[in-house]
Amino acid sequence: MLDPVSRVRRFNRAVTSAVGALDTSFLGRGRPLGAARVLNAIGHGRSDVAEIRDYLGLDSGLMSRLLRSLEDEGLVETEAHQDDARRRVAKLTRTGKREFASYEALSNAQAEGFLAQHSQAEALLAAMDLIASTLTRERIALDEMDPRSEQARHCLGEYYAELGRRFSQGFDVSLSRDPDAKDMRRPRGSFIVAMSDTLPIGCVGLKGTDHGYAEIKRLWVAPAARGLRLGRRLMDAAEDAARGLGIALLRLDTNSALPEAGQLYRSTGWREIPRFNDDPYPDLFFEKRL
Amino acid sequence: MLDPVSRVRRFNRAVTSAVGALDTSFLGRGRPLGAARVLNAIGHGRSDVAEIRDYLGLDSGLMSRLLRSLEDEGLVETEAHQDDARRRVAKLTRTGKREFASYEALSNAQAEGFLAQHSQAEALLAAMDLIASTLTRERIALDEMDPRSEQARHCLGEYYAELGRRFSQGFDVSLSRDPDAKDMRRPRGSFIVAMSDTLPIGCVGLKGTDHGYAEIKRLWVAPAARGLRLGRRLMDAAEDAARGLGIALLRLDTNSALPEAGQLYRSTGWREIPRFNDDPYPDLFFEKRL
DNA sequence: CATGATGTCTGACTTTAGTCAGATATCATG
DNA sequence: CATGATATCTGACTAAAGTCAGACATCATG
Numbered sequence: 001m002l003d004p005v006s007r008v009r010r011f012n013r014a015v016t017s018a019v020g021a022l023d024t025s026f027l028g029r030g031r032p033l034g035a036a037r038v039l040n041a042i043g044h045g046r047s048d049v050a051e052i053r054d055y056l057g058l059d060s061g062l063m064s065r066l067l068r069s070l071e072d073e074g075l076v077e078t079e080a081h082q083d084d085a086r087r088r089v090a091k092l093t094r095t096g097k098r099e100f101a102s103y104e105a106l107s108n109a110q111a112e113g114f115l116a117q118h119s120q121a122e123a124l125l126a127a128m129d130l131i132a133s134t135l136t137r138e139r140i141a142l143d144e145m146d147p148r149s150e151q152a153r154h155c156l157g158e159y160y161a162e163l164g165r166r167f168s169q170g171f172d173v174s175l176s177r178d179p180d181a182k183d184m185r186r187p188r189g190s191f192i193v194a195m196s197d198t199l200p201i202g203c204v205g206l207k208g209t210d211h212g213y214a215e216i217k218r219l220w221v222a223p224a225a226r227g228l229r230l231g232r233r234l235m236d237a238a239e240d241a242a243r244g245l246g247i248a249l250l251r252l253d254t255n256s257a258l259p260e261a262g263q264l265y266r267s268t269g270w271r272e273i274p275r276f277n278d279d280p281y282p283d284l285f286f287e288k289r290l
Numbered sequence: 291m292l293d294p295v296s297r298v299r300r301f302n303r304a305v306t307s308a309v310g311a312l313d314t315s316f317l318g319r320g321r322p323l324g325a326a327r328v329l330n331a332i333g334h335g336r337s338d339v340a341e342i343r344d345y346l347g348l349d350s351g352l353m354s355r356l357l358r359s360l361e362d363e364g365l366v367e368t369e370a371h372q373d374d375a376r377r378r379v380a381k382l383t384r385t386g387k388r389e390f391a392s393y394e395a396l397s398n399a400q401a402e403g404f405l406a407q408h409s410q411a412e413a414l415l416a417a418m419d420l421i422a423s424t425l426t427r428e429r430i431a432l433d434e435m436d437p438r439s440e441q442a443r444h445c446l447g448e449y450y451a452e453l454g455r456r457f458s459q460g461f462d463v464s465l466s467r468d469p470d471a472k473d474m475r476r477p478r479g480s481f482i483v484a485m486s487d488t489l490p491i492g493c494v495g496l497k498g499t500d501h502g503y504a505e506i507k508r509l510w511v512a513p514a515a516r517g518l519r520l521g522r523r524l525m526d527a528a529e530d531a532a533r534g535l536g537i538a539l540l541r542l543d544t545n546s547a548l549p550e551a552g553q554l555y556r557s558t559g560w561r562e563i564p565r566f567n568d569d570p571y572p573d574l575f576f577e578k579r580l
Numbered sequence: 581c582a583t584g585a586t587g588t589c590t591g592a593c594t595t596t597a598g599t600c601a602g603a604t605a606t607c608a609t610g
Numbered sequence: 611c612a613t614g615a616t617a618t619c620t621g622a623c624t625a626a627a628g629t630c631a632g633a634c635a636t637c638a639t640g
Contacts, residue, residue: 010419034598086617125297127420137407340587
């Protein structure tokens with residue numbers, strides 16, 4: 001059974017039984033799965049009852065009873081929301097935090113055990129990232145962030161590392177015109193990170209200049225997220241941000257060693273123009289009027 | 291959240307919710323999940339009631355009732371086992387087969403939809419194969435097969451393709467000493483395929499000769515299964531087969547462009563020897579006394 | 581062929597999950 | 611401050627899954 005559909009279904013079977021095992025491990029602490037899921041949702045920082053209900057897809061009556069049972073166990077306390085006394089916020093008690101930590105330890109041990117099965121953990125992780133990104137594709141959020149934020153810095157680091165691998169002469173940020181963070185923050189510009197769940201998987205910078213145009217910089221998509229047309233989404237978001245800032249003309253530079261980038265630009269209304277800066281790395285220059 | 295454990299857990303979350311969605315699609319035919327799972331197990335060729343119960347992890351009482359409900363629907367018939375009238379065998383009626391086909395169509399459509407999400411389906415499939423092989427690692431079966439079987443021929447085809455990619459001069463089977471299938475069948479030799487679920491993911495041949503030794507040929511592990519120490523398992527199985535055939539001396543040839551193979555041989559008791567054949571491709575020769 | 585083991589079935593349960601219709605308190609609005 | 615909307619809770623239910631003890635037929639064995 002080697003056709004694509006069979007391979008996907010083989011994966012589904014493998015994963016379904018693994019998920020079953022994962023569930024039963026969550027049952028190991030003498031609490032039904034529903035209650036365990038609520039406890040863990042609270043532990044992971046979801047405090048609003050409606051938010052938890054929504055996240056877990058529960059009926060309000062069921063949710064209420066699950067919360068009550070956790071309260072009876074002394075793991076959770078609820079109180080009215082500060083701004084709106086109809087809403088309730090749940091938080092863990094000291095015992096609840098301990099219990100949550102046990103679940104966390106269980107999950108971590110499980111994850112470590114899985115990684116340990118494989119002598120090439122990095123390949124395994126890359127495959128998992130790819131699949132998780134695909135599965136959560138429609139939930140990839142493009143968030144405007146400070147270019148100095150942890151998520152942005154992670155993306156930039158990966159971006160530089162990849163340039164270093166793909167440029168025959170390597171890549172040294174200090175030789176390139178590294179944009180000032182201030183230029184990629186409102187009101188001069190913007191920096192957008194694509195987040196899949198908690199993992200940053202792509203970014204793009206909009207860098208304001210004093211020359212009547214803004215530049216697109218640092219477009220990067222994680223290997224795990226390629227093929228999802230995320231580059232296009234990031235570019236669209238950057239252009240939207242530019243319009244919002246009243247910018248009418250965009251420019252960018254790139255390198256012919258990154259053919260997929262050039263192709264993306266050409267297919268989305270960018271026009272090749274002559275060199276407009278003296279950065280040593282790029283050899284292709286584009287412009288787009290919004 | 292970029293550490294390995296967080297990445298595994300992100301994958302788990304993504305996959306858990308996807309599996310949930312998969313389950314609800316199985317509910318779309320107006321039958322509880324338990325009954326649907328039994329019906330599909332039978333459709334996939336599991337006929338022994340005990341086997342199904344074991345596969346699905348069901349209590350015998352529950353299993354019995356689920357079978358009864360499928361019988362009441364006219365989808366399944368049971369009869370006593372030929373050799374042992376205590377055991378029961380279940381099979382699908384004509385209506386049952388139609389119903390099973392509907393589930394199959396649903397699963398296939400789901401798989402196709404998933405593949406369509408991704409513009410680089412081959413990368414996605416490779417990642418799924420890798421994870422499925424890892425998850426089902428302990429269920430990888432080493433089966434002795436005819437070297438002409440479909441599974442064996444698939445492995446050999448992949449093996450030749452990989453040699454073609456990795457040898458600087460390419461690889462042409464007709465120039466190499468392609469072993470006769472008869473030499474890799476009992477009683478002269480053996481051919482072993484590693485099966486993960488329905489997917490062949492590795493092979494090794496034991497080729498009998500008339501020179502007082504047998505040769506190990508065609509050791510191959512699918513990219514999706516590398517890192518699981520499957521090469522070692524295959525070699526162990528081949529050596530066991532050789533012992534079973536009363537063979538006391540093994541030889542093999544390989545190429546220094548395949549360093550992982552040479553390392554495996556050296557670390558498992560093989561000793562380098564001078565060239566013992568005139569095949570143009572190998573440049574390294576090993577021997578092992580059993 | 582008696583005996584204990586095995587595989588399935590039935591009856592009588594429990595637990596968990598989920599649904600739905602109100603009840604109650606609070607909020608936003610005019 | 612009356613009114614409709616919103617968030618949560620309670621009570622009363624159903625469906626599905628799972629558990630357990632014992633009944634029954636059949637098998638392997640000495």
